[in-house]
Amino acid sequence: MHRMTEVALHRPALLLLLAFAHPGYSSAQQGAAQIDPRSARVVPRDYVVSATGNDSQPGTAAEPWRTLAKVNATSLQPGDRVLLEGGRTFSGPLELLSDDRGTPARNVVVTSYGFGRAVIDGGNGRAVTVDGCDHVLLQRLKLVGAGRKTGNVTDGLYLAHSTGSTVDDVEVTGFRHAGVEIVGTREARFTNVHAHQNGFSGIHSGGDVSKNLYVGYCRTENNPGDPSIRDNHSGSGIIVGHAEVALVEHCEATFNGWDQPWTGNGPVGIWTHDADRVTIQYCVSHHNRSTALDGGGFDFDGGVTNSVLQYNYSHDNFGSGYLICQYEGAPRFAGNVVRYNVSQDDGLFGHNAGIFVWVGDAGMESTLVHNNTIWSTKGSAVAYGISEKLTGPLPDIPFYNNIFVSQGPQIFREGQGRGKVGRFLGNLYWSVGERGFRVDGFKSLAEWAAAAGQETVDGRLVGLFADPALPRTGPAMLTSPADLFRLVEYQIREGSPAVGAGLDLRKLFGIDPGPWRAAEHPGRGPLLFVGRLVYYKGVEVLLEAVARLPGAELDIVGDGPLRAALAARAARPDLAGRVRLRGELDDAGLQAALAGAAALVLPSLLRAETFGLVQLAYQKGTARFGVRGTQGDTLFLKLAYMF
DSSP states (O other), rough: OOOOOOOOOOGGGHHHHOOOSOOOOOOGSSSSEEEEEETEEEEEEEEEEEEEEOTTSSOOOSSBOOOHHHHHTTTOOOOOEEEEEETTTEEEEEETTTTTOSSSOEEEEEEESSSSEEEEEEEEEOOOESSSSSSSEEEEEEEEEOOTTOOOOOOEEEEESSSSSEEEEEEEOOOOOOHHHHHOEEEEEEEEEEEEEEEEEEEEEEOOEEEEEEESSOOEEEEEEEEEEOSSOOOOEEEEEEEEEEEESSSSESSTTTTTOOSSSEEEEEEEEEEEEEEEOOOOESSOOSSOOOOOOEEETTTBBBBBSSSSOOOOOOOEEEEEEETTOOOBSSSSSEEEEEEEEESSSSEEEEEEEEEEEEEBBBBEEEEEEEEEEEEEEEEEEEOTTOOOOOOOOEEEEEEEESSSOOOEEEESOOOOOOOOSOOEESSSSSSSOOTBBBBBBBHHHHHHOOSSSTTTTOOEEEEEEEOSSSOOOOOGGGGGGGOOGGGTTTTTTTTTTOOOOOHHHHHOOOOOOOOTTTTSSSEESSSOOOOGOHHHHHHHHTTTTTOOOOOEEEEOTTTTHHHHHHSSTTTTTTTEEEOOOOOOHHHHHHTTTTTOOOOOGGGOOOOOHHHHHHHSSSOOOOOEEEETTTOOOOOOOOO
């Protein structure tokens, strides 16, 4: 049993921290909650749950509880922590309800202590329910269910009617519905969530409207489909529905949707519907599947307003890379922007295009699509369809300053619905192979422009049919959002005919095109620490330094006995949302973290810690190393220099 502490640091006491070599619980945390006479407030306490504990004990470090039932029966107060023994499995559910409460300054914390994550086994039900409890931090946990086809019938984590809660560094798997289900929640953050082998989706918001959601640095993979849903889609990665103001960034969705039982509309990697002011950016969605329709990378679906899809990469999906869709009966769809995205070889089966527009009902008013790059060796760059039931006006969907490279027709109309969709101006078109320009039966850009009134401004042809001369040396199979800055295959080089060929959208149409920003690259990311989380590494001092640097962010890679204490410090208001404890990473994950870091920071409280092996490996660009191999308090770095 590792003894742990939470020390309330004050600046004059910072130097005293350096003298502690073996932290232990304070006396106030060894018994029942006490009253601090200076503030007349209940002193927060820790409740420890261990596989070797006993529920008749007080739940302290020396005398821990054994089951989560004791936690469920306790009314948790601001600042209380529930510490679950790492590497052990506890039967769920864990339930935090309206009689439990945190505050913005003092969250209720549930996390693991010791080595590895604690596992909460939901069996056929939920692993964790947070309903009506505000300001909760769930961190460094693994939630498991009996399996989407082998008994489980619900979600892994149900977060509902909560304000100011955070879910960080949580793995969730084996649930029939969503790995993480969000309902009627405000100011919630979901970071470093790994949701896999769930049914309906990895992460989903729905039901009562949620507001101010943040989903970042999450991975949703292999969520195949819900076997009980036979009249609608299932098997998506991330779905933001019934939401007002949400940001999804630096997330990956892959290999979802391959076992959906429904034969109609299908899943998508990352998408939103019935939502307002949603931004999806710096994400990668690839190799998603469907047994029917869709199965694409990203999607603005029915009822989305005032939302932005930008700086994303989609590739090798069954459906289109970017779906713009208004389904029958959906609320108003308007004011959306799709810009600065890349699609490579999407639409392998469904839609057969990089961008697909479906006008399924009235209420679809406008979406601006500009400065995207679509590369398709399988089908078209853009395709669209219009429901035969539609009798009202068609939407305004301008396509400006995009690059469309395709093996099939650059623009393709699907079905026999009424009319056409899209105004095309300032776009560059090119053909893979020898088929040349092909749109609406025309084999010449100039002829199509003259006949259709497209690609002309004041009688001048503003479109271009030319090879964009992209620096492609092969398929860009990048999969991690941390590597987006390496996507050089689609960067415009000097001498390309695309340079300077776009329209001035602000001057011509009064459109603010927004900034063109490549994914963050070294020098613009977070600070990074790599190492064992033990006292002599000085990570506590590093956290205090970051707290005094406005806007600074810190990623901590590694594990050790101080992890829970560091997580508690990072959850306080002066650091909230700026520190991510990422645990142990494999070689690929560590390389990505190093590549995306602004600087590697290696504090130390001992002279013996000045050898600098991690720094040496960091500076040696060809070094491979990881932090998985541990023995006692020794960190092994695997260095494989390539001279």
